[in-house]
Structure formats: C-alpha cells, structure tokens
Amino acid sequence: MTSGATTTQTIGFEIARYLPGEDRAPTLRHYDVPYRPEWVVLDALNYLKDEVDGTLSFRWSCRMGVCGSCGAMVNGVPRLMCAAFLRDYLPGPIRVEPLANFPIERDLVIVLDDFMQKLRAVKPWIIPGDRPPPADAEYRQTPAQLADFKQYSMCINCLLCYSACPVYQHEEEFLGPAVLALAQRYDHDSRDRGNSQRHELTWSDEGIWDCTFVGECSAVCPKHVDPAGAIQQAKVESTMDWYRSVLWPFGRR
Amino acid sequence: MRRSPEPVFWSLFSAGGVVLALIAPALILATGFLVPAERVEFDRLSAILTQPLARIAVVGLAFLTFVHAAHRLRHTLVDVGLRAYGGPIATVSYLAALALTAWAALVAFG
Structure with a gap:
C-alpha cells in the first residue's frame, strides 16, 4: 500500500x-x-x-x-x-x-452464560467476614497491599483468554483463566476475608489444577492481567496450605 | 472442603523442575566443563558418591526428575486430547516414575 x-x-x-x-x-x-x-x-x-x-x-x-x-x-x-x-x-x-x-x-x-455462571460462583466481591468495614472512615490500604491485587483487577471480562486456552477447549468444567485471576484478585485484597469460601471451588480439580500452564491466556490478554501467573501463584498457595494442613493439623480454621 | 490431591504431584513436579533446570545443569557444568578433566578422577568421585548420604541424594534427585517427567507426560497426553483416559494415564505415568526410581536405587546402592 x-x-x-x-x-x-x-x-x-x-x-x-x-x-x-x-x-x-x-x-x-x-x-x-x-x-x-x-x-x-x-x-x-x-x-x-x-x-x-x-x-x-x-x-x-x-x-x-x-x-x-x-x-x-x-x-x-x-x-x-x-x-x-x-x-x-x-x-x-x-x-x-x-x-x-x-x-x-x-x-x-x-453466548456468555457459562462464563457468567462461573464468575458468580467464585464470589468476585469483597467478603468482609467478621471484620466489617469501619463505619465512619474509608478502608485504608498501603501501596503494597494495593499492588498485591491491582494487576488482576484490570480484567475487563473480554474472554480472549478463554478462546486462547486449550484446556478450556477440551474441558468445559474448567473455571478458566479470567475467573481464577479474579478470584485471586479478591483473595489478595486486604479488605477481603472470603478466601476459604472461594478456595473450595478455585483450589479444586476444576479450578487451578486443571491448568497445565500453557500460558496463552497471558499472551492474548489485552490488559496484561497475566491469568497464567495468577493461577501459578494460587497453585503455590494451595500447595503450601495442603502441606500445612498435613504437617500442622492443630489450630486450623 | 473438597481436597484435590494435585498439590502433592505438583510440588514434586516443581521440585523436579528445579532439579532438572538448575541443579543438574549446574552439576554438569561444574563436573563436565569448569573443573579441568584431569582433576576429575574416578576414584575421588566414586568415593564421594558411594557415601550413604550421597547415594540417598542421588536417588532423591532421580526420583524428582522422573516424577517431573511423568507429570509433564501425563498432562501433555491429556492436553493433546486423551482427557477421557486421564486416570489410567496418571497411574501409569507415576508408576513408571516409581519403577525408574527403583532402578536408580538399584544402581546407586548396587
């Protein structure tokens, strides 16, 4: 031209x-x-x-x-x-x-129904737990606390990662990159106390353990969320928790 | 809470990855290239590697390496479309890793 x-x-x-x-x-x-x-x-x-x-x-x-x-x-x-x-x-x-x-x-x-249903299932909102937000002031976070989840919060639910994921292609049940990254976004928010409610699903075989770290989700993500990295991070956390529960069975939850 | 057994396999896989990607190349680099050939004597290496702790360490390195390979093979086969046979593939893969580890133990302690 x-x-x-x-x-x-x-x-x-x-x-x-x-x-x-x-x-x-x-x-x-x-x-x-x-x-x-x-x-x-x-x-x-x-x-x-x-x-x-x-x-x-x-x-x-x-x-x-x-x-x-x-x-x-x-x-x-x-x-x-x-x-x-x-x-x-x-x-x-x-x-x-x-x-x-x-x-x-x-x-x-x-048709977005499958994604919407999975997104809802991981409770992508702040669960305050027994420490409700202060009534008379805003919730304060340090820059480090914000940096811990900010990247994952950039997700715009565009679903490019689901199209790129060869695991989702074969396994309908797989929660998928964006949902797992968004679960990680709330798990890592210092205001949130809902981890245990999400982990039942996100740490299951249909959650992070279906991922084989192909990494195409992160390659196509237009917002640089890096869902593959989020899932790997969750795998480390889930594994640490597994060993803790086996080696240190006292005083857990 | 519905526990997945996957953390066990994945952590062994990760440890095997560290062995394969970091420790093994470092050992190969040190013994194969950095130390002059005439300084690497069979008798000295043999004396080091036949100590009980060294034998256990060698078997441990072999175990992690084989589990890593088995885990990768298992997930690769599933990813290329054999998802329906995921269970048997996992069983055969990890059993093969154990068999190869037993073989490594025979060699190390033989």
Missing part, C-alpha cells in the same frame, strides 16, 4: 456469518471495505453494518479497550476488534470469526 490515495483503496474481509435455525454452520462471507490506516477492525465492521449489510451482528461498546465487548478471532487470534488496526493486516484479507470455544448466538456474537 502506498500512502496518499488511501480512501479509494480497499481491504478484503472474510467474516463469519451464522444464523442459528437457518444456517447449519458458520460460513465465511467476503466483503470489501475502504482502507484507512487509522481504522481498526471494529471501524470496518461498523462501516459494513451502516453501509453494506445491516444484519451483520457483533458486540461492541466503548471502542477503546475498556468495555471488553468486541472480542473476536482476527486471523485466528483472539483480539479486541477495537485494538486490531487494519494497517497491521495488510494486504489482507482479514478473517473475522466469533471467539473460539464458545457457542455462537449469531454471527460474531457468542
């Missing part, structure tokens, strides 16, 4: 279309979109929906990598469509498919 007459040039797209009840399986359909170097894949899809085919379905909201709605497979890699620039995929075509490992609602829209 030469610079200059960029508006007259086009870039090809192969976009997965699927309407349950009518189509037996998703099929790729070809579209041509005007090429603009500042456009991202989401811009191209919005152009198509506005100008070419209003039935094209996809989720999006913020356009700036905060809401986590616009995840899709771009050329086979889980990406936020708002962060995937057309200029990085020259000369095209760009293949856009729904996030892998999820049932498809329609076109690029996936």
Whole structure:
C-alpha cells in the first residue's frame, strides 16, 4: 500500500456469518471495505453494518479497550476488534470469526452464560467476614497491599483468554483463566476475608489444577492481567496450605 | 472442603523442575566443563558418591526428575486430547516414575 490515495483503496474481509435455525454452520462471507490506516477492525465492521449489510451482528461498546465487548478471532487470534488496526493486516484479507470455544448466538456474537455462571460462583466481591468495614472512615490500604491485587483487577471480562486456552477447549468444567485471576484478585485484597469460601471451588480439580500452564491466556490478554501467573501463584498457595494442613493439623480454621 | 490431591504431584513436579533446570545443569557444568578433566578422577568421585548420604541424594534427585517427567507426560497426553483416559494415564505415568526410581536405587546402592 502506498500512502496518499488511501480512501479509494480497499481491504478484503472474510467474516463469519451464522444464523442459528437457518444456517447449519458458520460460513465465511467476503466483503470489501475502504482502507484507512487509522481504522481498526471494529471501524470496518461498523462501516459494513451502516453501509453494506445491516444484519451483520457483533458486540461492541466503548471502542477503546475498556468495555471488553468486541472480542473476536482476527486471523485466528483472539483480539479486541477495537485494538486490531487494519494497517497491521495488510494486504489482507482479514478473517473475522466469533471467539473460539464458545457457542455462537449469531454471527460474531457468542453466548456468555457459562462464563457468567462461573464468575458468580467464585464470589468476585469483597467478603468482609467478621471484620466489617469501619463505619465512619474509608478502608485504608498501603501501596503494597494495593499492588498485591491491582494487576488482576484490570480484567475487563473480554474472554480472549478463554478462546486462547486449550484446556478450556477440551474441558468445559474448567473455571478458566479470567475467573481464577479474579478470584485471586479478591483473595489478595486486604479488605477481603472470603478466601476459604472461594478456595473450595478455585483450589479444586476444576479450578487451578486443571491448568497445565500453557500460558496463552497471558499472551492474548489485552490488559496484561497475566491469568497464567495468577493461577501459578494460587497453585503455590494451595500447595503450601495442603502441606500445612498435613504437617500442622492443630489450630486450623 | 473438597481436597484435590494435585498439590502433592505438583510440588514434586516443581521440585523436579528445579532439579532438572538448575541443579543438574549446574552439576554438569561444574563436573563436565569448569573443573579441568584431569582433576576429575574416578576414584575421588566414586568415593564421594558411594557415601550413604550421597547415594540417598542421588536417588532423591532421580526420583524428582522422573516424577517431573511423568507429570509433564501425563498432562501433555491429556492436553493433546486423551482427557477421557486421564486416570489410567496418571497411574501409569507415576508408576513408571516409581519403577525408574527403583532402578536408580538399584544402581546407586548396587
């Protein structure tokens, strides 16, 4: 591509279309979109929906990598469509498919129910326990206490990590990278006393122990949460706890 | 609380990883390259390695190494799609590690 007459040039797209009840399986359909170097894949899809085919379905909201709605497979890699620039995929075509490992609602829209149910199951909120928050003042944390969980709190639930995870692909029961990282986020919050309530699930075979540390979750994470690191950290903690419970059975909980 | 037995295997796997990635290369580097060949005498090494504690340490290193390999093999096989046979694969893998450790003990104490 030469610079200059960029508006007259086009870039090809192969976009997965699927309407349950009518189509037996998703099929790729070809579209041509005007090429603009500042456009991202989401811009191209919005152009198509506005100008070419209003039935094209996809989720999006913020356009700036905060809401986590616009995840899709771009050329086979889980990406936020708002962060995937057309200029990085020259000369095209760009293949856009729904996030892998999820049932498809329609076109690029996936069914989130499994993730939502698992997220709820690990109680991703602060459980104060028998030390309720002070009534007349804010809860204070040191910078070190904040740093202990802040990275995990950056998760935007975009599910790119679930699409990249080969364990989740084979094992539906696996809680998965984002849920385990978020459980770790609350376990490590100094205000939280809910660890034991979460560990029954997160330290089980369907939790951290299903993970084989492939690390693709952290490779695709757009917010640098490092779910693989969170799971490894939890494995160490669970193992220490196991040995403590065996070697030091007195005065436990 | 539903306890997973996995912490036992995972901690042995981790310890084996330390042996394989750190201790073994360090030993190989020291005895194979850093110390001049003429200084490494069979009689001296043999005298060190045939002490009872040294024999136990050698068997221990071998045990951790084999458990590490067994654990990795088990999870690799499961990851490539043999999840349905996860139980038997785990049993065979760890039994193989124990058998190889027994063999190492025979050599070390033989």
